[in-house]
Amino acid sequence: MDPMESIKQTYFQECDELLLAMEEGLIAMENGEADSEAINAVFRAVHSIKGGGGAFGFETLVSFAHVFETVLDHVRSGTLAPEADVVKVLLRAGDTLADHVAAARSGGFVADDEVKSELSALSNAEAEDLSASSADIDGLNFAPVMIDLDGSATPPQTNGNWRIRFVPKAGLYAKANEPFLLVRELTRLGTVEATPDTSRVPSLAALDPDESYLSWNITLKGCEDRQKIDDVFEFVTGDCELDIEAIAAAEPDPAPAVVTIADDVVLPAEMGSVEAAPTEKRSVAASGGAETQVRQTIRVDLDKVDRLVNLVGELVITQAMLSQRVTDYSSQQGAAVTAGLNELEHLLRELQEAVMAIRTQPVKSVFQRMPRLVRELAAQTNKQVHLVLEGEATEVDKTVIERLGEPLTHMIRNAIDHGLEMPDERVAAGKPPEGTVILSAEHRSGRIVIEVSDDGRGIDRDRVKQKAVEKGLISANENLSEEEIDNLIFMPGFSTAGQISNISGRGVGLDVVRRNIVELGGRIGIGSTAGKGSRFSFTLPLTLAVLDGMIVAVGDQTFVLPLSHIIESLLPKASDIRSFGAKGTLLNVRGGYVPMISVAELLGIEGGVTDPAAGVVILVESEGAGRMALAVDNIVGQRQVVIKSFESNFRHIEGIAAATILGDGRVALILDIDGLVSRCRDGRRHEMQQAVGA
Template sequence: MEDLSRFKQTYFDESAELLAVAESGLLNLTPGAFDLDEVNAIFRAVHSIKGGGGAFGFNDLVAFAHEFETVMDGVRNATIPVTTELVDTLIRANDVLGQMLAYAREGADAPAGTTDAVVAKLRRFLDGGPAHAAPAAAPEPTPTAPVYPDDEDDEAGIFGDAMAAIEAARTAEKPPVPEGKVRWTIVFRPKADLLLSGNEPTFMLRALRRLGEAEIVCEDDRLPALLDLDAEQLHLSWTVTLVADPDVDRARIDDVFEFVADECDIRISAEAPPPAVTAPPPAAEVPPPAAEPAAVAAPSPPPVAAAPKKGNGGEHAGLTSHTIRVDLDKIDRLVNMVGEMVITQAMIAEHVRELPPGEFQELLEGLEQLAQHTRELRESVMSIRAQPVSSVFSRMPRLVRELATETGKEVVLVTSGETTEVDKTVVENLVDPLTHMIRNSIDHGLETPDERERVGKPRAGTVHLSAQHRSGRIVIEVADDGRGINRARVLSKAIEKGLVPAGSNLSDEEIDNLIFLPGFSTADKVSNISGRGVGMDVVRRNISSLGGRIGVYSTPGEGSRFVLSLPLTLAVLDGMVISVGEERFVLPLTNIVESLRPKPADLHGLVGRCEVMMARGEYVRLVHLHQLFGIPGAVTDATKALVVLVETEDGSRLGLVVDEVLGQQQVVIKSLEANFRRLDGVAAATILGDGRVALILDAAGLREMSKHTDSSGFGRPPAALPAPELATV
């Protein structure tokens, strides 16, 4: 029973992946022009789910998947034309198949009528399919139609005449193999219970016909008398003579029977064109001895025998899988253990620094090797958890399609950077924010097709979804070419809802950030898409919980751009430990450009604003951390302290004034929000080698805090909004 549960779990995991493959293919299915390979991929996905379901006895699931794959078989055989209505129905069928899998996973029966509506629609396409191929609406129109024995004249279950005809056909002299072709003989004898596993022999015979010219003979030698006939058992077998091009090899024929190889007796042999076609002239010039003709004739079969060499499992016996499925909990435990190793290694290194110089060299060398191995182990574990964002991006075309239909707008989704990798935990928490932002872009940002035409834009609006690595973080952008943010309307709505005081004088950036306030919405009425004022607030809250930020940039009439900045991993990072007074902080190494001690001539003050420093030919804002966090006992003179230049993900630079740089160290990230609460300018916390808790600083957050700091250095957020509302944007 335990083993069966394990196999079921594998089946459900694979089915989830197959559903995603099917949905991706269906979203790319367009009337008039579609990729047959994608259609075949959809068919195989549904067929695989059906086959596995039959093995576990999920009869309702198998019955529905059979209807689904039958329609897909009609699509790939061009008997059912691809229309928008068909694609919509197939997408809905894929959803229902997912529901059936969910019920099967829970061990529950699907409610009565779950599949009825979709099955009815699928059958209407099946009924209407032949009407689109009017001239050949009868039996399977194809120039290579199979030849079945006519057994309607047999009486009382006597099939002697039919069997004699089959045997005669088999022993009759075959016509020569056409030049440039290979003739394959395939004997396909399924086991009696093949149908119970959800497999359909007709699909395999059709697949063989697509490989070349096929003559199919049905053999009914196992057919019992009518009184003994079991409708759920398969009593027929087939012999197929396939004449195909040389590129149709044994592997392609084996692929046809991929799902039923263990449930059938399949014999495949090949016959190539006679090699004697070019051989006779030289043979005729040299008179051979009497026994020579037999010796010449004997070698002729090798080309025929060589064809099947690829099959029968001989060459596949050595194939092994290069991937394994590992439970995510095991990987999480491994990550936690690596984190503990990093902390322990840092503690040992801290104590070793107290040893007398020049002593215990072997111990020091061993610790250096340990540090190197720990780093390599950490990087390997992080790479295991890393996943491309394509798993999230692939869900968005479906969302865009549905929103375009609901809003009556024409929308084109463009994606880039799908292969960008990020920690699995981050990936899992991206779905909701991206969904809300895309809904916002389509509903509020994009104009209707007629409006776009009036202002000289294409009727179809574009939403661009992109991802890239930048400064040790992942940056995801959602941009549209719509109308942009109507700042006057946003401000008036915020005042109307009491979110900001009347008469507030806000900058464009502050007005744009109002859309993230709880309860804010510019919609005049509540709809299924928007109007309740919870979407963008949820986005900011979810992003902040991951140690990330969200920014909005808009140009009226040209569009808006939402930028998410998130850490690549939530586990371990390389950092630089700095001191400010008695406090210790960690700066992510990827943010640091350089550290330097400025000269008095390099420092300049902007009256009532801030202090800047000339560094590498550009002015950089200086931020005194002791002022920002109210730390006593720190070095206040920048010329006697150190300035650490850091770069944020948008390319802007900041000079952090610190007392001292203590050194580089791997640190384990501990969520501050989960264990305490969110702090402005702080991304997370960690435990240093001496056991002290240090805060991991957020460079972009420090920049935002410094903007709301007066010349005396103490924070003074604008009166219009409380500090926490602006500091997270």
């Protein structure tokens, strides 16, 4: 990749994070929790996006961000109160900024005139207040700087000479800033003469090591642009007193005792000591668990992490292989070796979990995109929607998160468009006019459960059934349970045509959601009460790299069944197995009959147990088809396996989810139970059609 391109990539990655931070801050403001920290976070995010965008020449983005930033600055300086209507404009501006970033990334055009003029209106309305109040704002206020940004920037009256009085406060050092570096930065703008003012330094006995006593008088010559000076001090404005004024040309140079700062100047001793102490204080504060404690993170190339994950996977396999060998050749010494191996297994499992944890991220990154979607949908449908996010901190594998966005978007669309009623309908039904959509995530027994629920009208089962009959998905006289009817909405080709709007029903059905979730190894649950609302829950694995599986033998082959789908295993009696029709078989499980299929027959494996009564039956729960009994030869064991995809080297085979490598180094296939079942059903249907045709 060309270096500029990779820097750009990094910029866009940062943009994603910054946009999230911005959204978070804006929502806090919307909820009335607009503390200065939240406002600052929003401001910083927009400012950084603008700064980076400028470096890459994204002009439309920068000009929009600039207008946005100006308004935010007014909010920050307190001249514009973050009231509801202001925040509303800010939220829309945030959405538009996100659009600009997307457009900068992948091309395209964003119409921002409307939002822009609303923003300008806000900033102009406050401009008078600002100029009025600027009299009592001392030099460390940011506002004048931002106004400078607006037009042609440079105040005309200067001849490039400036007098700067710089008085750092203790807080400046506590944030690990360094006056020397700032002054050195000034030397890049022109000739600098800096005089330290030591008048405030007390006697040694009275000296408080955490306090700041030194200040500087700086004369800068040859810098035309005031903005550049402000930029140097940008990050310390809150923590120092700063006076910058232009010197008239005729004025004689002040400061008799001058220290010319050059790059190699050694710090004065007292400056070093004054500064060293706050550093110590800072580390104490950090270990003391201050609430502002920031977690340290590093950005790592995902490939590196994946390589680590793979290596650990190999290690787990090798360990399993060793254990098996030791068990096979066990002797007197065997016990000691086995104990050691058990220890190793524990460590490996821990190592594996730790490595997997590197790949996990909070679901927040997906959830944060939803408030915007809800705002847009609410506006389009004229419905009032309140979105509640729960469990945003729940951590899931990155891959899962990436592939969660689309189905969640779909479900939220569905909830707002089909689920929630219009405000007047709601009031008539005795509900508050504002509908609530809850998006939640939680860990539940080793899986993550994500739920989208609404308090709308619920699934209209009669209508769903009627539509399904119209579409030919089911026959009119088919007797379906409520659960089966609910599941119909996930069938390909199902769309309640009467409800098509430009939001849902864009030709992509909920079957896509189902497919996405199934591809992630997840399942969908539906709960609905007419008039009270509906609830859709996605149950997903925490990671796509490992799986708890049951190892079964069929003929001379070994397969892995995902434990998540298994209900129980049993040894069937010959009397429990009943033929059904020409080829079907049913198994009596404590009085209930479930369809039974032979894995050997389904996968065309020869040499296995042909009489199911001689083998083992595993009862599985499949998506869409309910319970099924899978007949296998016997159960080998149960263990965690590392999932190895072969689709990239070959192609997808229906009924096979992936492969894994067993302890003996051989490849075993992981069965995709839902795929198997649908394959089996399709086969049956095909046969039935043939029979009917004959």
